[in-house]
Amino acid sequence: MxxxxxxxxxxxxxxxxxxxxxxxxxxxxxxxxxxxxxxxxxxxxxxxxxxxxxxxxxxxxxxxxxxxxxxxxxxxxxxxxxxxxxxxxxxxxxxxxxxxxxxxxxxxxxxxxxxxxxxxxxxxxxxxxxxxxxxxxxxxxxxxxxxxxxxxxxxxxxxxxxxxxxxxxxxxxxxIKPLEIEKKVNTSNKITIISVGRVSIQKNPKLFNDIALEFIDNPNIQFIWCGDGELKSELTSPNIKCTGWIERKTLENYLANADIYLSTSLWEGLPLSVLEAMSIGLPVILSDCVGNRDLVENKDFLYKDKQKAVKIINYYIKNKRLLVEQSLKSKEVFNKNFxxxxxxxxxxxxxxxxxx
CATH class of the missing domain: 3.40.50.2000 (Glycogen Phosphorylase B;)
Known part of the structure; x- marks a missing residue:
């Protein structure tokens, strides 16, 4: 053809x-x-x-x-x-x-x-x-x-x-093709929460920043945004690391060392960056928008506001075993559907x- x-x-x-x-x-x-x-x-x-x-x-x-x-x-x-x-x-x-x-x-x-x-x-x-x-x-x-x-x-x-x-x-x-890198096993008390994409209105960096501010007093919680864009200035919370645009291998290394993928998007078609995270077994916490809501079977990991997102993160902090369970679930959903x-x-x- x-x-x-x-x-x-x-x-x-x-x-x-x-x-x-x-x-x-x-x-x-x-x-x-x-x-x-x-x-x-x-x-x-x-x-x-x-x-x-x-x-x-x-x-x-x-x-x-x-x-x-x-x-x-x-x-x-x-x-x-x-x-x-x-x-x-x-x-x-x-x-x-x-x-x-x-x-x-x-x-x-x-x-x-x-x-x-x-x-x-x-x-x-x-x-x-x-x-x-x-x-x-x-x-x-x-x-x-x-x-x-x-x-x-x-x-x-x-x-x-x-x-x-x-x-x-x-x-x-x-x-997508699953990433070839393996997710690292976290043996420390620290939790790294990551997002990937252009720092633009669609990805809603202000909400990402507001969520990070809720954990400013917890030194064991770190937020990373891999990407750059016109709204980078909104990522001001001191517990956020904004990497800018980075080489592909470096990006994959960040994903492999993270514990949770957080999407704050306002709208999507179906986000490839979230699929990449799921392919290596990252648990996901996703804003309840078009595209995102197709990626989780358990709607408890979708949120409509900052308070619900913070509540889910705190639940993970108190139940570390859930990170392992949801890691396996992310891979399962990815392999079945995406x-x-x-x-x-x-x-x-x-x-x-x-x-x-």
Whole structure:
């Protein structure tokens, strides 16, 4: 099959998703059409993909809504796809590509061959005004009239989409390869609580900081944030170590030496960083948002406010054996639901169903 992937944002979790998916399906021909207007596009990214992947630049694509530029981006995408012979599948990634791509695929008569994966759909964003979120909802509804199957990254993202009256939605859980590093056994009285990701509104560093402040008088509790971003200044509690962006091996070492993964996210599709933590057996404490709530079977480890998060951490402090039990549970849930080969196989089956 010749599978065309279209994405405006060639960075972050969506980029990692595409690397893993295409590498896991090496017998198919993949063409990646990608936006070039993001500063955080990884350097030398092509070496991360198999040789069965080729690339086409989408020079006019950009993240924000700008009608004139979006019309130019739509026309450029139309011309790019029109020149590609024998397209079997069009797979659109994230909201901007999903909006413009569904219009283009309709114009080309390819709607029945089109898949759209939102990777945390735009109207879940809480870093924009309610008015703008309503515009995002309208845009998603409008684009859905042009066809294409929506494939959410998690069941809760699927449900959030369907709540807006949008149909033809299914879901395939995100999946990753388990980290090859082993979680270290903690024989001390200290507990390290870690989070990984961009220090941005989505990840809610203020809440992470407020939770850490509740343990400021306990020298045995340390918080670590692996990542950097525009809201780094909100991580002011003296018991937080913010590493900035670090090498992959260093990051994995931090995870291996941690005891609990804490997510304070406001919204997600299905977070790959939490999956990585679960793959090595880190117990997780997660904010109760779309994406996060799919990752735990015991909802007692989800929280809606600071008080509940602090209560869960204190429960772990008083019941160290629970850390061992939940470590095993994290691995069990990961292996059952979120392995890369399972995700790739389900996408392959979906591709085949649309190919025939």
């Amino acid at each position: 010749k599978i065309i992937h279209v994405m405006e944002c060639f960075a972050g979790g969506t980029f990692n998703f595409l690397v893993d998916l295409t590498n896991e399906l090496p017998n198919e021909k993949h063409i990646v059409i990608y936006g070039t207007n993001r500063e955080n596009t990884p350097k030398n990214f092509k070496v991360l993909f198999n040789k069965n992947v080729t690339f086409i630049e989408w020079k006019t694509a950009q993240r924000e809504m700008k009608p004139l530029k979006d019309i130019k981006a739509l026309w450029e995408l139309y011309m790019i796809l029109k020149k590609i012979n024998d397209i079997d599948i069009i797979h659109l990634h994230s909201s901007k590509a999903g909006f413009l791509g569904r219009i283009v695929s309709f114009l080309l008569g390819k709607s029945k061959k089109t898949i759209y994966t939102p990777h945390a759909i735009s109207f879940l964003r809480l870093d924009v005004s309610p008015k703008k979120r309503k515009i995002f909802i309208w845009m998603e509804k409008f684009a859905s009239f042009f066809g294409g199957k929506i494939v959410a990254c998690s069941q809760s993202e699927k449900e959030a989409i369907e709540e807006q009256g949008i149909k033809n939605v299914t879901f395939i859980n995100n999946g 392995k890369l080969e399972n995700m790739a196989n389900l996408y392959y089956q979906l591709y085949r169903s649309l190919y025939v």
